[in-house]
Amino acid sequence: MVQINFALREINCKVVYYGPGMSGKTTNLEIVHKKAPEENKGELTSIATDGDRTLFFDFMPLDLGTIAGMRTRFHLYTVPGQVYYNSTRKLVLQGADGIIFIADSDPDKFEENLESMENLRVNLAEHGRDISDVPLVIQYNKRDLPNAIESAELDAKLNLYGAPTFDAVARSGEGVFPSLKSLSALVLENISKVGSKGAQMRNQSGGAAGPVRPVRATDTAPGRPASPRTAPNRNAPARAPAQRRPAAAQRPASNPRPAAPGRTPRTDAATAVAAARPVVKPRQDARPNPKTGASPRSSSARHMVPTARPGVNINRSEHASGGSKIFIALAVILLLAAAGVASYMFLTL
Amino acid sequence: MKDLQLRDARLVFYQEDVARFDRILDELLKASEARTTLVIDRDGHMVTWRGDSPRFDADTVSALIAGSYAATREIARLLGEDEFTHLFQQGTRDNIHLTMVGDRALLAVLFDEKTTLGMVRLYVKEAAQKLEVVFEASRKRQEMGQDAGAPRDYAKQAKNQIDGFFDAIG
CATH class of the missing domain: 1.10.287 (Helix Hairpins)
Incomplete structure (x- = not known):
């Protein structure tokens, strides 16, 4: 499900690559990870078997940038294709905002394609959703096979829902981004559809959301911890000085300062009490993480009890x-x- | 069916919601002396976090935590349990305690040798109940159709952004 977080100024969506085993779902994700700009992608994580078959899912976050002041992020997942893993496939499918179905153009896999599409329909129905209501794109992969089934034939049997289709050779990257671009447009269009006018007004006038801070296109998510792929805020001090705490107390808790390099000393009451202990054992991680270069504590200074x-x-x-x-x-x-x-x-x- | 559809609908959090989450998490951190707490929605999107900045990619860990908990729930269902409400993962230095918050979110608490599992469990229960109240308010807002959608010109700007983003990749 889409998560709209006005506090972090973020919209998060879940996109799932679905399809029969060995059709190229993980390959699609690998290509996206390989070619997406460094600053827009997170780590590609795979829960796979020793034989490199997806066991649970592959995952990577992709940042599409800031749209209307909201940082828009896609969480890309793949499912395991084998019939045997239907229970895990169903779990990954839960809450999907858009689906890219990867069909295999190999004639021997024709039936598997049909079964997988039917499986998708059934699994969505078990989550209470109608496949025709979910943004869907179909990719006909492995078009470079000499005996590949005609796209029109695949389309006639597989595309029962009028989804956009794309020919692809995922291994070489062909068709990977057009498929994702098409789905992105469908998902974001879907996001824009829902929301009452009153609610829009409520948001824009401050209402329950409180005053909405104008966000520059270059803003990073204010409250998100630094990830290994996220460039640290170079303007922030390496270690937040203690005397800055009172100033921090005036910041709203829901909009903490972006992660800064170095570890910020604890600023809440728990820390004050902890500091009063006769023996304070230094933790091994009490140094900036060399990988991220950042690991501050962003406790709300509102709860600081000096x-x-x-x-x-x-x-x-x-x-x-x-x-x-x-x-x-x-x-x-x-x-x-x-x-x-x-x-x-x-x-x- | 209606409940399922509601749960699968979008989650919208305003600044006041997240401020309430943060207050509850700060209280939890103070009482339990844990290091970091995260609230993650059922689909693996992080809602907010407090405490020491995670020394890992929070997006990835949130997705894995949600996946891990979803798998655990499925195991519980197959074993005839309603659900396993708590999940504890122990490491040599860091530990993670997971608790379900209502049926739409997870509370993850990362802690080290400064505190104990017992202390964490003691305070997590209360915190989860408080968090659930906020989620419940969000749900009621949603049921009454009071939630905001994306900003007004989102659709228009989205198209340009998508074109720019994907054209740059080629």
């Missing part, structure tokens, strides 16, 4: 004062007792 330690001290002094009173009372009792004993002895003598 007086936590004095508070503890006040309690301690009250406790000490009570103890003194008891001590004096005991001393007086002892003195009175001693005086009593002395008087008794004097009288008896």
